[in-house]
Amino acid sequence: MKINEKNLCIFATTPPYDYEGFLNKRGEVNKAFQRRYFVLKGNLLFYFEKKYDKEPLGVIIVEGCTIAELSEETEQYCFQIVFNGNRTYILSADNQEQMEGWMKVLTCAGYEFKRVVVAELQRQLDEIESSKKQRLGQEIPNPIPSKPPRTRSNPFNRPAPPPPSSQRLADKPMPINGFSGTESSTSSSSCATTNSLAAAAPSQTVLSTSQLFEKMHKHFRNDVMIDVDLHRAAKELAAKPLIEI
Template identity: 80%
Template structure:
């Protein structure tokens, strides 16, 4: 595996850390213990000569190894990191509590340990979900009524009105008698309201004296014809008066022009 030393140094000196502290490390050639500062990030165990050094002296990949306590060493509180067929690292802590803490975090730093923990947690979660489903299945009813579909009330969605009858309202006959006039119906009320002139009242009186049975539509047609005759008479009178005024004005203008055209001596003699 190719390692970029610069990036690895930046990673080793950048917090946060999973665990850190001083340990005594036994050398590979020189069997004496040397004090080093260890930093654990993930499954990488870096060790420095001093705490604030910028570059680590080395790194131990905590994968495929065994963490075990050593009792035969003269140095107290020793434990070892054993790789199968490779080097064994022997470390010692200052007291028993630190030794147990380091052994615990190093044991749980490997990928294999995390994989086993995740699998166990997933199994427990599946058991909890199955138990909850069984409880809910016992408590809930077997058939849940379906919710009715939502309907919108549109004020324009109304049934069409029934078709009108064959005989229209205004085509009903109205019996007219001589004493009380037209029968009191909605149509005749409109007729009474429309009769605002003397001629229309005279026409209604003539129809009353005749004692005829007429429909409302025929009565409206006769009234319309009578009103039309009155209007046409007024139009003719207005037109005749306008023509007469125009003729008088034209005669006056012609006389003024003739007077203006006469010599001054004729005007004085006249």
């Protein structure tokens, strides 16, 4: 943005202001004090002849200067804005409170002052962070390691249990003439058992009916218990939870 008189006048008369009020200003040629209305915006101190004037009489750039109180002036509550090698502005307030207020805000208006303040605040912040880290380190010398996240196995990756008699049914023949494979295999096995016993001991006495029934019952019981064991195993597997936590 270009700086010209028009832009500067708009900036000087547009609120908000950092500080404002009436002061008595001593002239450069005429050493008498004249009452002016001062407005501070940033590091620019504008002064007007009257409070609601549209254009300022002048502007003082409050940068690289010294603000000091004057006690040798005839006017009371005087202070000065001193520029090294340049003009010195002498101002007078109406009371002690106004003079101290103006001196304070003018001292803090310069860029150099703000830079020093920011550097000091950053130093204090670094000290606070450092002391906080040391305090936390003393309170927790051995931090407890965090537990690993809990994992769950996918129940659908487990193969489905076989039916209780699937293995046995695969080995048994299909029903013939209305009889199941178990009956046919049983009858055939009984015949085979009888034949084998007769062939193995032709010279011995043939087994009695009760003994033959006992052997057949034992053979049938073995077949039934195999099916029972398979059924129990499938039932226990089905009773287990699908998802183990």
